[in-house]
Amino acid sequence: MAKLELRGVVKRFGDNTVCNGINLDIEEGQMVCLIGASGAGKSTLLRCINLLEPTEDGEIFLDGEDIAVPGLDPQTVRARIGMVFQSYNLFPHMTALENAMLAPRRVHGLTREEVQPEIEALFTRFGLADRMQNYPDQLSGGQQQRVAIVRALAMKPEVMLFDEITSALDPQLVGEVLDVLLQLKDQGMTMVLATHEMGFAREAADKVCFLKDGRIVEEGPADQVFGSPQRAETKAFLERALK
Amino acid sequence: MADPKAAGMTRRERYEEDQRRRSLTIAATSTVLVIAAIVILVPLAPGWEKVQRSFFNGAVLADTFPKLLDAFLINVMIFAWCAPAIAVLGLLIALARDAKSPALFPLRIFGAAFTDIFRGVPVILTVYLIGFGIPGLGLPRPWNSPYIWGSLALILTYAAYVAEIFRSGIDSVHHSQRSAALSLGLSERQMMRDVVLPQAVRNVVPSQMNMLIALQKDVSLLSFIGPVEIFRQAGVFKSLLANFTPYVGAAIIFLIVTIPATRYADYLMARQMRERR
Amino acid sequence: MAKTISLAALAVALTTTTAMAAGHCAAGKTLEDGKFTIATGNPAYYPWVLDDAPESGQGFEAAVAYAVAAEMGFAEEDVVWVRSSFDEAIQPGAKNFDVNMQQYSITPERDQVVDFSAPYYTAPMAVLVGPGATDTEPTMAALKSLKWGAVGTTTAVPKLTETIQPDSDPLLYGDNADVNAALGANQIDAALFDLPTALFLSAVMIEGSKVIGQFPPDENDNPDHFGMLMEDGNPLKECVDDALAALTESGKLAEIEAQWLQDTTGVPLIK
Numbered sequence: 001m002a003k004l005e006l007r008g009v010v011k012r013f014g015d016n017t018v019c020n021g022i023n024l025d026i027e028e029g030q031m032v033c034l035i036g037a038s039g040a041g042k043s044t045l046l047r048c049i050n051l052l053e054p055t056e057d058g059e060i061f062l063d064g065e066d067i068a069v070p071g072l073d074p075q076t077v078r079a080r081i082g083m084v085f086q087s088y089n090l091f092p093h094m095t096a097l098e099n100a101m102l103a104p105r106r107v108h109g110l111t112r113e114e115v116q117p118e119i120e121a122l123f124t125r126f127g128l129a130d131r132m133q134n135y136p137d138q139l140s141g142g143q144q145q146r147v148a149i150v151r152a153l154a155m156k157p158e159v160m161l162f163d164e165i166t167s168a169l170d171p172q173l174v175g176e177v178l179d180v181l182l183q184l185k186d187q188g189m190t191m192v193l194a195t196h197e198m199g200f201a202r203e204a205a206d207k208v209c210f211l212k213d214g215r216i217v218e219e220g221p222a223d224q225v226f227g228s229p230q231r232a233e234t235k236a237f238l239e240r241a242l243k
Numbered sequence: 244m245a246d247p248k249a250a251g252m253t254r255r256e257r258y259e260e261d262q263r264r265r266s267l268t269i270a271a272t273s274t275v276l277v278i279a280a281i282v283i284l285v286p287l288a289p290g291w292e293k294v295q296r297s298f299f300n301g302a303v304l305a306d307t308f309p310k311l312l313d314a315f316l317i318n319v320m321i322f323a324w325c326a327p328a329i330a331v332l333g334l335l336i337a338l339a340r341d342a343k344s345p346a347l348f349p350l351r352i353f354g355a356a357f358t359d360i361f362r363g364v365p366v367i368l369t370v371y372l373i374g375f376g377i378p379g380l381g382l383p384r385p386w387n388s389p390y391i392w393g394s395l396a397l398i399l400t401y402a403a404y405v406a407e408i409f410r411s412g413i414d415s416v417h418h419s420q421r422s423a424a425l426s427l428g429l430s431e432r433q434m435m436r437d438v439v440l441p442q443a444v445r446n447v448v449p450s451q452m453n454m455l456i457a458l459q460k461d462v463s464l465l466s467f468i469g470p471v472e473i474f475r476q477a478g479v480f481k482s483l484l485a486n487f488t489p490y491v492g493a494a495i496i497f498l499i500v501t502i503p504a505t506r507y508a509d510y511l512m513a514r515q516m517r518e519r520r
Numbered sequence: 521m522a523k524t525i526s527l528a529a530l531a532v533a534l535t536t537t538t539a540m541a542a543g544h545c546a547a548g549k550t551l552e553d554g555k556f557t558i559a560t561g562n563p564a565y566y567p568w569v570l571d572d573a574p575e576s577g578q579g580f581e582a583a584v585a586y587a588v589a590a591e592m593g594f595a596e597e598d599v600v601w602v603r604s605s606f607d608e609a610i611q612p613g614a615k616n617f618d619v620n621m622q623q624y625s626i627t628p629e630r631d632q633v634v635d636f637s638a639p640y641y642t643a644p645m646a647v648l649v650g651p652g653a654t655d656t657e658p659t660m661a662a663l664k665s666l667k668w669g670a671v672g673t674t675t676a677v678p679k680l681t682e683t684i685q686p687d688s689d690p691l692l693y694g695d696n697a698d699v700n701a702a703l704g705a706n707q708i709d710a711a712l713f714d715l716p717t718a719l720f721l722s723a724v725m726i727e728g729s730k731v732i733g734q735f736p737p738d739e740n741d742n743p744d745h746f747g748m749l750m751e752d753g754n755p756l757k758e759c760v761d762d763a764l765a766a767l768t769e770s771g772k773l774a775e776i777e778a779q780w781l782q783d784t785t786g787v788p789l790i791k
Binding site: 486 | 611627702
């Protein structure tokens with residue numbers, strides 16, 4: 001049984017079918033990269049996995065249990081799945097540390113004293129020890145995104161979702177964020193990334209999926225999909241993307 | 244090559260200095276001319292002496308000012324207990340209107356009706372209807388005091404406006420903040436309380452300042468149902484002395500309070516505009 | 521004998537002079553030549569004007585107005601009625617009336633800004649209490665403990681603050697109707713009005729209210745004299761005063777008062 005199993009996931013916005021029957025297995029500890037053009041359905045798929053969007057049809061099995069059942073309370077699931085967004089979405093009225101401590105205190109009912117040491121350790125691990133007391137508008141884009149990752153990690157999730165987290169960054173800040181991702185992978189985190197960073201995907205991903213028009217057109221090990229793509233659409237996309 | 248600054252001002256600095264001096268001279272001259280025109284021409288109007296005696300009478304102003312200040316304390320008092328109540332009730336109504344659960348549907352309807360009615364009816368009518376109407380149902384003293392029910396009329400009316408401002412503030416918090424909060428496992432209520440509301444309230448502080456300033460003046464509406472606040476006191480003087488200067492005195496007292504408040508509100512708005520850019 | 525004759529001759533001469541002057545006195549001094557424009561309140565209350573229709577001549581002030589107009593040589597159809605507020609009356613600038621009759625009390629301060637005719641009525645001030653306080657004794661001591669209200673723009677206010685000096689601060693209102701509302705809502709126990717107005721309010725407007733006493737119109741106490749209000753320096757004042765003097769002398773003024781303001785007996789004096 002894989003950590004996450006998607007079976008026939010369908011998501012529509014009005015007349016527009018954004019996810020058109022997605023089947024995907026994600027094993028524990030794997031890093032799976034979703035690539036494809038904008039509008040192919042990558043972000044929407046991620047938002048369906050952590051139940052930010054309700055699905056029209058299909059099942060999503062987390063540890064064998066279907067979490068896409070309509071009417072299920074999404075809160076408990078979301079506490080087990082962390083998400084990091086393209087525009088960081090840090091809470092501007094709180095410091096970095098308070099951003100990270102909010103959810104563990106509220107959702108798990110822990111006190112500040114119980115939660116603070118572990119979270120401070122997380123900040124230190126990712127090179128942000130001296131930035132913990134800063135407000136988001138005092139941090140660079142790369143720092144903010146790393147804080148966002150720490151914030152998600154503070155809930156001790158079993159799966160982490162990353163929605164094009166480097167797309168909004170200046171090129172010289174991308175590297176520090178990708179380093180964090182590699183660290184997480186080394187620690188065995190199950191990760192699903194929607195990304196345009198082809199080089200990174202090729203180096204680090206265990207599995208790459210190419211999405212087009214709401215379907216996974218091709219999927220396989222990174223070397224295979226990048227090195228010898230089987231489908232014409234994949235080839236065409238890679239040619240354009242890697243130019 | 245010699246440092247150009249060491250030799251005195253650069254060519255452009257000299258030019259800009261000249262321009263500055265010239266604009267200052269023009270501005271000063273123009274201001275002096277306008278003031279001189281007002282000071283010289285207005286008194287030449289045939290009715291000026293009478294108008295001055297009637298509206299700008301120094302002796303009357305000096306006589307009535309202390310009692311007007313005293314009466315103004317009543318305005319301050321009423322404002323002091325209305326403003327917090329309005330803030331709280333306004334926030335509650337805003338939340339009621341946005342309630343999502345079906346069990347709370349009556350609350351949504353109530354919230355919508357509340358804002359419709361109290362924003363629609365002129366404040367003075369509300370003051371009369373509630374200030375006289377409810378005590379008229381037979382309440383014992385001191386529960387039928389015009390201070391209580393008149394203040395309630397103000398609170399209900401202003402809460403309706405304040406609620407709508409809060410709602411727009413809540414709407415203005417970008418939905419990505421909600422996504423982030425929910426994806427961390429926070430409940431809707433926790434998201435509201437810890438993420439959305441703090442930002443929403445901060446966003447609308449400048450608009451709410453404008454409401455506060457309007458409230459400072461509308462407190463005078465309670466004069467219609469009995470309390471002898473500054474507007475009523477000025478009216479008493481006007482009648483006894485057949486002179487309008489007490490109203491000018493009251494206006495001066497109001498301005499002493501509202502001008503700093505409006506300047507502060509402007510400052511907050513400007514700062515917010517800068518931050519948004 | 522000579523003295524009597526000369527006195528009589530003088531009297532005749534004066535009367536004739538007055539009678540002739542009346543016809544010409546007001547000429548050229550009114551807003552509109554040949555018309556006498558009188559302002560009254562909006563609405564005008566009983567018993568001063570009946571049914572808010574001053575043209576009918578019904579009501580004390582309406583009747584006095586027509587009598588004064590007649591004395592000055594104006595026919596009934598030459599009397600024009602307009603409505604105005606107190607503010608319009610005292611503001612600097614041109615007025616839209618010749619005289620303004622709305623139970624205005626003559627005070628020295630007001631006299632500096634406007635002109636008043638000679639008094640046409642001396643109004644005792646009376647205490648009207650609401651249903652909850654009808655057994656209050658008409659003594660100054662008892663009055664002090666009541667919760668008071670009054671119309672803010674009247675001379676009732678200084679009467680309250682200087683003469684009665686109640687224990688708790690009075691509440692002040694914009695007009696009679698609001699004072700009535702406050703009495704009805706039991707927010708105030710008592711209010712001060714001129715006696716005729718008080719009697720009218722008690723009989724018609726407020727259930728269970730009662731006029732428990734009146735203040736003696738004692739000169740020392742600065743009673744309320746009602747005068748017709750005019751623009752400062754209005755030459756018409758002379759004519760109006762002459763007309764009022766004639767009406768007083770002939771007893772016509774007292775007749776009008778008896779006709780319209782007759783129930784003022786039977787109200788006890790405040791001790």
